[in-house]
Amino acid sequence: MFGSRADLVVDLTYLATLAxxxxxxVSIRSARxxxxxxxxxxxxxxxxxxxxxxxxLETRIRLAGGSGALLRQAPxxxxxxxxxxxxxxxxxxxxxxxxxxxxxxxSWRRYRQALPGSFSQRHRRLGFLILAGLGFTALSATGMYLxxxxx
Ligand code: HEM
Numbered sequence: 001m002f003g004s005r006a007d008l009v010v011d012l013t014y015l016a017t018l019a020x021x022x023x024x025x026v027s028i029r030s031a032r033x034x035x036x037x038x039x040x041x042x043x044x045x046x047x048x049x050x051x052x053x054x055x056x057l058e059t060r061i062r063l064a065g066g067s068g069a070l071l072r073q074a075p076x077x078x079x080x081x082x083x084x085x086x087x088x089x090x091x092x093x094x095x096x097x098x099x100x101x102x103x104x105x106x107s108w109r110r111y112r113q114a115l116p117g118s119f120s121q122r123h124r125r126l127g128f129l130i131l132a133g134l135g136f137t138a139l140s141a142t143g144m145y146l147x148x149x150x151x
């Protein structure tokens with residue numbers, strides 16, 4: 001798709017990862033404008049699309065023989081850097097997606113009872129942290145993409 005060594009599953013997952021902070025930002029603007037229903041639908045839709053994409057990527061990586069097999073496509077000189085990068089990327093991505101799933105479920109339950117309301121402050125704080133996590137995940141995914149499929 002992008003003229004790299006990556007296949008369609010990898011490219012689509014990468015695209016979803018890049019789009020996530022942008023769409024999350026749009027959805028947060030909706031919340032700011034008190035369009036809560038739109039905010040909720042965008043958040044839940046985006047989360048489901050991203051979870052499905054990551055599941056597809058994970059299956060694809062396992063079928064290819066694990067992340068080691070993918071990284072072997074990178075030049076040997078980059079192998080150690082790519083390994084460290086992968087650890088940072090996976091840690092940030094897993095923490096972000098876990099917090100994101102928790103916030104979506106917790107907010108869904110509290111919507112119109114404690115949100116807006118007593119849950120608002122925690123929701124907002126964690127929401128902005130998740131937005132930062134999605135941004136970092138997109139950046140580090142770009143690094144991994146370059147290591148495994150471009151360089
Ligand atoms: C079912 C899911 C969700 C529902 C029902 C929901 C609902 C709401 C509501 C009602 C507000 C306004 C709160 C207030 O002003 O008192 C809000 C704000 C906000 N939400 Fe969500 N939300 C959901 C998911 C998420 C998720 C997963 C994120 C993470 C990115 C998020 C991030 C934010 C942020 C950052 C704000 C503050 C916006 C601002 O006023 O500056 N929300 N949400």
